[in-house]
Amino acid sequence: MMNSPKHQSFRRSLAWVSMVKHIRAAGGFSLPHCPACNTLFYPPQRFCPKCLNGHIEYQADTGVATVLSSTRLHVTFDETFETGAPVQVVNVRTDTGVTLFAFADEPFSPGCRVAVYLEGDEVEGAESLHARPLLSEIRGEKNDELE
Ligand SMILES: [Zn+2]
Numbered sequence: 001m002m003n004s005p006k007h008q009s010f011r012r013s014l015a016w017v018s019m020v021k022h023i024r025a026a027g028g029f030s031l032p033h034c035p036a037c038n039t040l041f042y043p044p045q046r047f048c049p050k051c052l053n054g055h056i057e058y059q060a061d062t063g064v065a066t067v068l069s070s071t072r073l074h075v076t077f078d079e080t081f082e083t084g085a086p087v088q089v090v091n092v093r094t095d096t097g098v099t100l101f102a103f104a105d106e107p108f109s110p111g112c113r114v115a116v117y118l119e120g121d122e123v124e125g126a127e128s129l130h131a132r133p134l135l136s137e138i139r140g141e142k143n144d145e146l147e
Contacts, residue, residue, distance in 0.1 A: 013044070014046070015044035015046050019032060019044040028060055029062070029117055036051055037053065039051070040059060040097065043100070062095065065095065066095075067091070067092050067112040067131070068099070068110060070107050072087070072089075100116065101129070102114075104130065112133065114131040114132060114133055115131065115133075115134055116129055116131050117129070117132065
């Protein structure tokens with residue numbers, strides 16, 4: 001089993017902190033959403049990357065995604081993640097069309113179906129996105145229902 005990154009609390013952007021607070025309050029997973037142009041996006045940021053609207057909301061999202069690529073990082077220039085190396089990182093596209101990176105406990109193959117979630121509730125500032133296999137993927141089923 002891969003090591004999990006040993007995060008330390010470090011400075012996060014205000015947009016990231018806002019997203020984490022929303023996810024914690026709402027439960028489940030959410031992505032930043034611009035109500036002016038109806039765009040979902042990631043990473044969280046102060047202004048909409050499409051229309052520059054400054055009023056950003058959050059939209060509940062299942063986090064269900066398809067793996068685009070997977071890699072193992074042995075060396076990182078970010079000391080936050082040094083103690084956990086090597087770490088598995090996947091690039092995924094959610095079913096709602098947002099592409100993002102997440103940590104993973106296993107080297108998923110491209111095309112695998114996963115669910116992205118926020119991990120690290122115990123230490124503020126140490127949260128990160130992780131991907132886990134869908135139960136249907138484990139069972140070898142084609143059904144993508146969340147367990
Ligand atoms: Zn917008």
